[in-house]
Amino acid sequence: MKKVAIVSAYRSAIGSFGGSLKDIEIADLGAQVLETALASKNIPADSVDEVIFGNVLSAGQGQNIARQIAIRAGIPQTASAYAVNKVCGSGLKSVLLAAQSIMLGDNDVVVAGGIEIMSQAPYLSKTSRFGSKFGHITLEDSMLTDGLTDAFNDYHMGITAENVAERYQVSRAEQDAFTYSSQEKAAKAIAEGRFVDEIVPIRLKNRKGETIFATDEYPRLTPIEKLATLRPSFKKDGTVTAANASGINDGCAVLVLMSDEKANELNIQPLAYIEAYATSGLDPALMGLGPITASQKALQKLNKTVEDIDLFELNEAFAAQSIPVVKQLGIDPAKVNVNGGAIALGHPIGASGSRILVTLIHELIKQEKELGLCSLCIGGGQGISLIVSNAQTS
16 A cells, blocks of 8 residues: 655634634635645645545534635645544544545545634524424524533533543542643643644634734633632532643644655655554543544554654543543553644634644654554544654654
8 A cells, every 4th residue: 555644734812702813714724734834845735636525513603614714725626625523533534534545545635624603503493494383492502512511411521521530530630630731731731832834824814904813812821729619510529621621622733645656756855754553432421531542543553652653643532531441541641742732722623633643744853753543532422543754754
């Protein structure tokens, strides 16, 4: 099979819920990031065979958001495009699908990414089409129903985090300490400009003209003493709070993949290579543990152990699940989310898989490290993991 290279990796800054990205047209956001991903590496738009985007909250966006982004970014109409929904794993699944199509020779160049504007998730009325004969009409929050509620147990993702915390005896103090560390690392990374190389400044139009959005706006470094005063969000006697859970956010990330032969033909220096990947399933009530088996399977494919991996980007859905994932895999915490994770930076669900991969690749290059692993838990009880190598050290 063909060797797959990642030759470009960019993202937008992550917006807060109701923040800077709340009014941008979603296809415009995706197109701005995609245009930069191509132009920065002099990748001809007409070389792209397919465009794949992870996206979860699709109601009201119009047909096939991946196709909309592709056309708006100048990709020829002859290239195909589709969106994929694997909840929190969507943005990484798009990369795996892109890689598989290149390995099998179906495509030479594929754009993969993820996009989500949770601020624009609409309210739904399932009874309005044929009328309500009597009584109230209820509006359903599509973000809650389609993104944040377990379909099997009919409870919020936060309860699955409480289940994991109870199973592994993860204390509130441990979760708050993990949260403070993530926020501290993110604040330091932003202050030092460690994300600048991976972020595409987004042009935002408003009544006053045009502004630029280029810095993650969700991080908020809160004293650990104040974190301890917050009430549990999902269970009266629980340990999961609004602070030690990931945010509700907006953002986009894009990667360009191609065969190693195509990269040589186009004279493009790869950033990273796809080495191994895996997915897994488990009890939906314990969905936060998904990265454990998925990561173990990916490592086994490569005949590697966690000690062989230099950097990890593990999506921080909740501190309650992140802590046991790190412990059960036996990972050195110093290698995990060195610039902070989703608790600090935010979790635009369909985009997060691509976002953590973009960040991982750039950090591998900065640190001149060889191997990186990224992984996410997935609502409904799944996990997804990918191992990449730094092309500039291989």
